[in-house]
Amino acid sequence: MKAGLLAAPGRVAVDERPDLTPQPGEVIVSLAACGICGSDLEKVKGNYRATQVIGHEPVGTVAAVGPGVTGVTVGARVFAHHHVPCYACPACYSGAYTYCPSYTKTNLDPGGFSEQFRVPAVNVSHGAVLPLAPAVSWEDGTLLEPAGCALTAIRTVGLPPGTTVMILGLGPVGILYARLARTLGAGWIGGADPSPLRRTAAGRRGADATVDPRNAEKVRQLVQLATGGRGVDLAVVATSAPSAVPLAVSVVRRGGTVNLFGLPEAGSHLEEDLQELYLRGIKIIPTYATTERDIAEVHSLLAAKRFEVRDLVTHRFPLDKLPDAFQLAAQPEKALKVIVTGPSFSG
Ligand SMILES: [Zn+2]
Numbered sequence: 001m002k003a004g005l006l007a008a009p010g011r012v013a014v015d016e017r018p019d020l021t022p023q024p025g026e027v028i029v030s031l032a033a034c035g036i037c038g039s040d041l042e043k044v045k046g047n048y049r050a051t052q053v054i055g056h057e058p059v060g061t062v063a064a065v066g067p068g069v070t071g072v073t074v075g076a077r078v079f080a081h082h083h084v085p086c087y088a089c090p091a092c093y094s095g096a097y098t099y100c101p102s103y104t105k106t107n108l109d110p111g112g113f114s115e116q117f118r119v120p121a122v123n124v125s126h127g128a129v130l131p132l133a134p135a136v137s138w139e140d141g142t143l144l145e146p147a148g149c150a151l152t153a154i155r156t157v158g159l160p161p162g163t164t165v166m167i168l169g170l171g172p173v174g175i176l177y178a179r180l181a182r183t184l185g186a187g188w189i190g191g192a193d194p195s196p197l198r199r200t201a202a203g204r205r206g207a208d209a210t211v212d213p214r215n216a217e218k219v220r221q222l223v224q225l226a227t228g229g230r231g232v233d234l235a236v237v238a239t240s241a242p243s244a245v246p247l248a249v250s251v252v253r254r255g256g257t258v259n260l261f262g263l264p265e266a267g268s269h270l271e272e273d274l275q276e277l278y279l280r281g282i283k284i285i286p287t288y289a290t291t292e293r294d295i296a297e298v299h300s301l302l303a304a305k306r307f308e309v310r311d312l313v314t315h316r317f318p319l320d321k322l323p324d325a326f327q328l329a330a331q332p333e334k335a336l337k338v339i340v341t342g343p344s345f346s347g
């Protein structure tokens, strides 16, 4: 089989690998499609420390199940989540599932950009193989994981009805955050991104207003105008650009929250006036990744047509063209979500 892997720093390649046979408890999935995530691009740049496996947004059909697997049938259309929490440690007991020490220890093998991939037994037993409803297309399915990240973030920071939100960075995950916040009852939602393509997509059923953040003053003006000079309840940093953090702090209201949501650039540091944070009561809350439970929740919303994601997939590449797909995905002015398709893809 063909497998798309991180070949060397700065490069992805498609290699030949032996076909997979499931061991007890495991599931083998034949790839339909997998989205390229911003974190995959950071791994290629050598900027991301957690794992070197690429591809964690895959959907496909179940090709084989190992002995002892129940509830997953061969031929089923599924999404597979790459990491699972243990649900039995202090982090998990406190609800911080994605900060569980076991969370990143499991992964899809050899990764989501592979004609076939193995889902480890621990993931299978925790419900990380999720059957897709007929209403959820392959394209929709590739956005389940990033939408799950947005839901995990929203749950963590809280979104009381009418919450005003400013999202800095309108990549696919920033836009999903906006749309999910809209579905879940947010009030005014603003967005900022230098790319006109991304601002336009965010305006469809997501943001009420968008702005180019290269002029930071314009971002502040937009928020001031929309909130009667108070600032937003929640500012979301959905970009790796370190300059977005002080901007977020400057547009949030007194007592409000800054959600550190996008993967920060490796080696970047927080330089904030601590007395200002203290006196204005600004909370800075990081949220990382998602769980199979939140993904299942997002899947229900998608299946019920409570929000739409499909239009965010702008480009599809067959697995053979993985390097081209990565090259395009790194160009925010040209592409939103780029997906890579495998043997089970149709339609
Ligand atoms: Zn992702």
Ligand SMILES: [Zn+2]
Pocket (backbone or CB within 6 Å): 085, 086, 087, 088, 089, 090, 091, 092, 100, 101, 102
């Ligand atoms: Zn745990």
